[in-house]
Amino acid sequence: MRTRVATLGGSLLRPEVEDRHEWLIGLCKAVNDVTSSGYKLALVIGGGAPAREGIGLARSIINTNTEALDRIGIAATRLNATIVAEALIETGNDVCPLIPTNIQDAVEYSENHDVVVMGGTEPGHTTDTVAIQLAKELGAECCIIATNVGHVYSSDPRTNEDAKKFETMTHEELSEIVGPAEHQNAGRSGVIDPIGASIAKEALLNLAVLDGRDIERLRAALNGESFEGTNVEG
Ligand code: UTP
Numbered sequence: 001m002r003t004r005v006a007t008l009g010g011s012l013l014r015p016e017v018e019d020r021h022e023w024l025i026g027l028c029k030a031v032n033d034v035t036s037s038g039y040k041l042a043l044v045i046g047g048g049a050p051a052r053e054g055i056g057l058a059r060s061i062i063n064t065n066t067e068a069l070d071r072i073g074i075a076a077t078r079l080n081a082t083i084v085a086e087a088l089i090e091t092g093n094d095v096c097p098l099i100p101t102n103i104q105d106a107v108e109y110s111e112n113h114d115v116v117v118m119g120g121t122e123p124g125h126t127t128d129t130v131a132i133q134l135a136k137e138l139g140a141e142c143c144i145i146a147t148n149v150g151h152v153y154s155s156d157p158r159t160n161e162d163a164k165k166f167e168t169m170t171h172e173e174l175s176e177i178v179g180p181a182e183h184q185n186a187g188r189s190g191v192i193d194p195i196g197a198s199i200a201k202e203a204l205l206n207l208a209v210l211d212g213r214d215i216e217r218l219r220a221a222l223n224g225e226s227f228e229g230t231n232v233e234g
Contacts, residue, residue, distance in 0.1 A: 002038075002039055003040040003138045004039050004042070005131055006143070006145070007043075007044040008045050008212055009127075010080055012048070013045060013046075013048055013083065014049040027088075028093070029091075030219035031043075035093060042118075042131075042140075044081075044118055044119065044127045045084050046126070046127045047074075048076070048080060066123070074119060074120035095114070102122075125195045128192050132196040135205055136200075136205055142206035143206075143207050144218075145191075145207055146211075147191060147210075147212060149191060149211060151166055151167070151209065151210075152165075153166070153177075153191075168230065168231045170232070174207070175197055180194060182195070207232035209231075210230070
């Protein structure tokens with residue numbers, strides 16, 4: 001059975017707004033829909049507000065130890081993964097009750113369950129990279145990056161009104177936008193983690209970048225249907 005792999009940015013699950021309840025209910029329905037179509041799912045959940053809050057609190061004491069700050073971020077991603085896993089179990093999905101802490105365990109658990117949910121693995125990257133590594137390991141057709149922007153842009157559209165929106169782009173074009181494969185400061189990232197982008201480029205793994213706040217777009221991408229967003233391929 002084919003597995004679809006997606007990373008859901010923590011800002012989708014843990015924004016500081018009220019409609020996150022609706023979003024989570026929609027996610028549970030979408031997952032049910034996709035597994036009923038015969039796909040397995042591996043979902044990697046980002047840290048969002050708790051990661052930023054926790055890293056921000058600790059930064060006054062731990063300001064140069066990036067690994068320590070990363071570990072706080074990882075704890076937040078696992079908290080969020082637990083919320084998603086428990087919500088999916090409660091709504092009748094066959095979800096692994098354990099949150100894997102590394103790629104090998106995630107691959108193993110996905111053999112026995114329709115859905116595996118996890119957060120981060122180790123310091124030095126973000127959950128985008130975890131999902132891309134997992135998609136590569138599972139031989140998935142692509143890795144879905146559900147974030148809070150609609151597309152990949154040539155530069156930040158909030159600060160540059162001439163930013164170009166990509167419907168499709170190559171890995172080469174993406175790597176020019178995200179920059180070298182280096183870990184940025186804990187708790188901060190651009191549209192895609194450059195480390196993950198470079199792994200995808202080397203593995204020739206397609207990426208699907210979309211606005212995950214729109215559950216229908218996310219459901220369509222998970223189900224292998226066309227979706228509004230950016231396809232990174234070739
Ligand atoms: P996220 O994956 O949420 O990072 O992990 P992000 O992309 O910066 O945040 P959003 O999704 O846009 O809100 C949160 C933080 O946890 C650490 C990193 O410090 C990251 O910034 N982390 C996460 C790791 O060190 N390793 C991991 O495998 C995952």
